[in-house]
Amino acid sequence: MPRIELGAAVDAFISWLLRTVPGVFDAISAVMTVLVDALTAVLSDPPFLVWVAVFALAALLARGVGFAVFTALAFLLVASLDLWQETMETLAVVLVAAVIATIIGVPLGIWAARRRGASVVLRPVLDFMQTTPVFVYLIPAVFFFGIGVVPGVVATTIFAIPPAVRLTELGIRGVDPEVVEAAHAFGAHPRQILREVQLPMALPSIMAGINQVIMLALSMVVVAGLAGAGGLGTVVTSAVTQLDVAGGFEGGLAVVILAIFLDRLTAALAQQPSHGLWARARRSRSAEAAPAR
Secondary structure, three states: OOOOOHHHHHHHHHHHHHHHOHHHHHHHHHHHHHHHHHHHHHHHOOOHHHHHHHHHHHHHHHHOHHHHHHHHHHHHHHHHOOOHHHHHHHHHHHHHHHHHHHHHHHHHHHHHHHOHHHHHHHHHHHHHHHHOOHHHHHHHHHHHHOOOHHHHHHHHHHHHHHHHHHHHHHHHHOOOHHHHHHHHHOOOOHHHHHHHHHHHHHHHHHHHHHHHHHHHHHHOHHHHHOOOOOHHHHHHHHHHHOOOHHHHHHHHHHHHHHHHHHHHHHHHHHHOOOOOHHHHHHHHHHHHHHHHO
16 A cells, blocks of 8 residues: 655645744744743742742632642742742743633634534544644644743643633533523623623633643643753653652652642632632622622
8 A cells, every 4th residue: 555645744834834934933932932931030039938828828718728738838848849940930831831722722612612513623623632642742843943941832732722622612512501592582692692691601611621721731841841841841851861760759749739739729710619718708798798688
């Protein structure tokens, strides 16, 4: 059977892009670099105790005292391992990638929920994106943007988009049709129904999608370290290449701590938990408003 030169065709297409629109990739690289560097500076310049207190306060508001204590002790441990700078670099990359993936993924999910044809087209594309080995994402990213933090952010963003699309579409499709029909009966415009009915009711599912976006972005930090993205990915990669068990364990532990913190924090926003100071404040306001009704 004759061999199909599919890889050669893809290589030719990438070479054509580099020759045709090199300025686009330079602009993307410049914007990504500015965003990551600025966020890294914000996270790294203040004393680490300031951010430990901020993270603990966020944990207290979201999930209560237990999670706040865990957060404070966990990030103090990271600082004691001399991995604070690397952890903040990783957090900056993850946040930038997650925000971009969310900005792209949520509108695509809304489009897919409102247009059956869009859903049919996007489904195989998302399947392809989710099943492609993560290392494959680095090849075109490095080819377009070179070695450094930018290919790591780009590869992480592309890898993290699918759950935002899927869970946004699932959340909007899961809205009770009778509620939507009632909004139609009152004369609401489709955009008004989306903004005031479907999106609020689908918010838990959308937030769950954002949670998964962040987790997938974190899972890419080690792979992005191979492209020179810095942060904990570089620590773990260096430990693997040098057979440094101690360094690999400490770098991996810092990744786990960051993952647990971001996962619990975003999950709290998705589930609207019954504990934490925000939830208590909501219950207090509801109790005060009840007699007035």
